[in-house]
Amino acid sequence: MANTPAQLDKVVIRFAGDSGDGMQLTGDRFTSETAALGNDLSTLPNFPAEIRAPSGTLPGVSSFQLHFADHDVLTPGDAPDVLVAMNPAALKANLADVPRGATIIVNTDEFSRRNLAKVGYTTNPIEDGSLDSWQVRPVALTSITVEALAEFESLTRKEKERAKNMFALGLLSWMFTRPTAGTEAFLKSKFSDKPDILAANLAALYAGLHYGETTEEFAHRYEVAPAAAPAGTYRNITGNTALAYGFVAASHRSGLPLVLGSYPITPASDILHVLAGLKRYGVMTLQAEDEIGGIGMALGAAFGGALGLTTTSGPGIALKSETIGLAAALELPLVIVDVQRGGPSTGLPTKTEQSDLLQAMFGRNGESPVPIVAPQSPADCFDIAMEAVRIATTYRTPVFVLSDGYLANGSEPWRVPSARDLPDLKVEFTTEPNATDDGGEPVFYPYQRDPETLARPWVAPGTPGLEHRIGGIEKANLTGDISYDPDNHDLMVRLRAAKVAGITVPGIEVDDPTGDAEVLVLGWGSTYGPIAAAVREARSLGLSVARAHLRHLNPFPANLGEVLRSYSRVLVPEMNTGQLALLLRAEYLVDVQSVNQVRGLPFTISELVEAITTAVDAGSASPAAATVGAVR
């Protein structure tokens, strides 16, 4: 061993390269090694919408950022401490995010005149002094990898070059003292039927490790100690996988078979992929002809007594709207997952945004209230899936889950619950008449409501004696027969609204350690991590600031109005132009202040700290002058 590793409390690494360079895989593996070590972590992949943009170009750059620490990590980190740039395009696309003084590892082999020209470099930045304020570590990654694989005669040069990401992984694993056993096992199972490729990848990985150990350039090694975390078994999990598992768990705990009707769409398709592989758990996945077909199949299954689920992103919701309205009228349980992405229209398919909140809230014809929940972190996607199913089945209603691209692909450690300890979601189907008619005879009324939840009975076809018809035409209260009666319609609209408004949701908790804060930062969904990190930093700067986070957006927690009114200023950061703020102002007449950005990326901690500082300062100067900078 060259030397004793230096201790760091946190590190942010960004792997960047061409789409074909395997950066997502490299990042995944490094993450897994880091998780195995017991660091807390958070990840953010960032990839182009094009499957294979022309190689070496800026649009083709794909990256993966990982933040790991010896304490709890809330975001993937604003700025990388280490950038691995596999080509000039990766350097150019990412340099602006890398603070001066940070380390940049560049693959010099790719810095040919041609590749430099492709991205508009007239001189080679590695040589022209323009990177002097960074610690540049030039490594001929490609050629060293090819050389290390010289003995593999059966492989072409191209195939050997492809292993350079494993070389990079080996090198970084050495630098940050990561164990590689997990990666070795992963490669063995991935290439079990291609022994040559397996051997080459392992050789490249080891070559990277040895290179770090033997090269002066990398004399420094670092260590990040494990983070303190509650006892338990942990794994790393992405938001999309956690959602899929949450629905399987809900199916298990409710006793209802899970039926997913879905149409492929970025960034939601992975939920379909994961669930399609879980047939062993009785999961049925139907890839439909279109978005409408997907939700139609889910609704048909729900009518049959199954747990109906459909998964999509914003454009898909636009297409499903009419069926969501039908589900609201039929009052059948159904879960609709919207993994939000940049909009409008096709927008930014691979980038994140929170701009479907109002679509979920109001995007249907008529008075059509639908409950909405939103996960706050990748691991929370598991719990939110179960919560959505609880609401759907208890209240017999469609329910929206608003995730987003950042949560979908981002990952963090998750303390794995035990199946036995998960919430009980058992469902009671109605099998007997539930009323008596005028003549005193027992009858079944499909729209007779539970006095507490206002839910109507759920009867699966096949139940003798309860045959009935339901539909999208307005129904007479109780009997469910077609009714065009004005008073009945007024009543039914109000009943459906009251049912959704009356859903029991947990109260919102406020994190206000000093109790004297005047500024409350309120977020929803995936802004949880950036807001919590920013608030932590603001407090370390001596600012007094409170924080609260919404996981339920319709209905809001019962105590929300009271919480909002107890602070003189409320900041609402959102990756949209102020959708939650609009709802809060309408509902509570509180003059909340929006903090917005729609760059397709999560908030940086620094921009939120700046907004918080401005709001706190505004209080000490003059409460009225809070409209500065990012705050509007």
Next chain:
Amino acid sequence: MTSHVTDLGMPRSGVADVPTLGEGQLPLTKKDFTSDQEVRWCPGCGDYAVLAAVQGFLPELGLRRENIVFVSGIGCSSRFPYYLDTYGMHSIHGRAPAIATGLATSRPDLSVWVVTGDGDALSIGGNHLIHALRRNVNITILLFNNKIYGLTKGQYSPTSETGTITKSTPMGSVDTPFNPLSLALGAEATFVARTMDSDRAHLTEVLRAAASHRGAAFVEIYQNCPIFNDGAFQLIKDRDSQAARLVKLVHGEPVSAGTENDRQVLVREPNGSVTFVPEAEAAGRPVVIHDATDPNPTAAFALSRLDDGTMAHVPMGIFRSISRPTNDDLVREQIATAVESAGRPSDDTALDALLRGNDTWTVE
């Protein structure tokens, strides 16, 4: 009409997995399938006859009433489920095949029917229809074709003939109509049939075959709309004119039209097309023998094209009835296989294993 059209050697019935009435239980009657809802179609509407035929036919299946579901879309015909005392859903425009797919796939113990119209199935819901047919989901689709939009008060539909004058086409429609049967055959349908509202016996015959077909059964029902498109099928309804025009398809028999004294038979021309010729002239020529089970859909397609819109020759009956694994059977089979190879149904231990995955670490 001969009755052997119903037994075409299908391996499993479409209702094989649906519970039947137990021993000693009284057979159901038409009345058992009649709901308490007042039927609200216009007087004289062809839908009444179809409803009566379906209500009259359902008891014959011997199924438990609670295991029968009718799903419809939007349109006059889509009110159908309200009038049948089974489970039912009156859904939204065009989407019934998708909803029925989810229901039938997750519930093999149900007999699932779709009731739709020419606008519902062929315009707004065209995509769901063709995909339900190609997947061969075990459902029975009854398409009421009146060649007009009734519920929205008389606009031309995707089956209206070119030139049809309606409120939305005051100078005549310029659209080329769909041929529903050609469309269904092109969409890989395994069962394709046509019948008519006013011919109760033939309608019942076709319903019987459709219900017993395992897979998506597509039945086009010519239906008169006396309000907006009266007489659209008069040429094949009038006793006088129908004889020469109706081509009643019988499996295994020559395709023919007309009466005994004036019979025409269908022959194949050297170029592959088919034409009717007087029976006397058919000697020595290749007469088309109807084979609904032919795996090759070419002949069925040729039959579907016999009517060019003039109703000179209109085939009625079962054009195609072939056996192909159904989508829902295959989907359920994959799940069963996965459960079986796991050794036991999912339980707490299995779920724990999933949640943990292969890459965990422990914090003490």
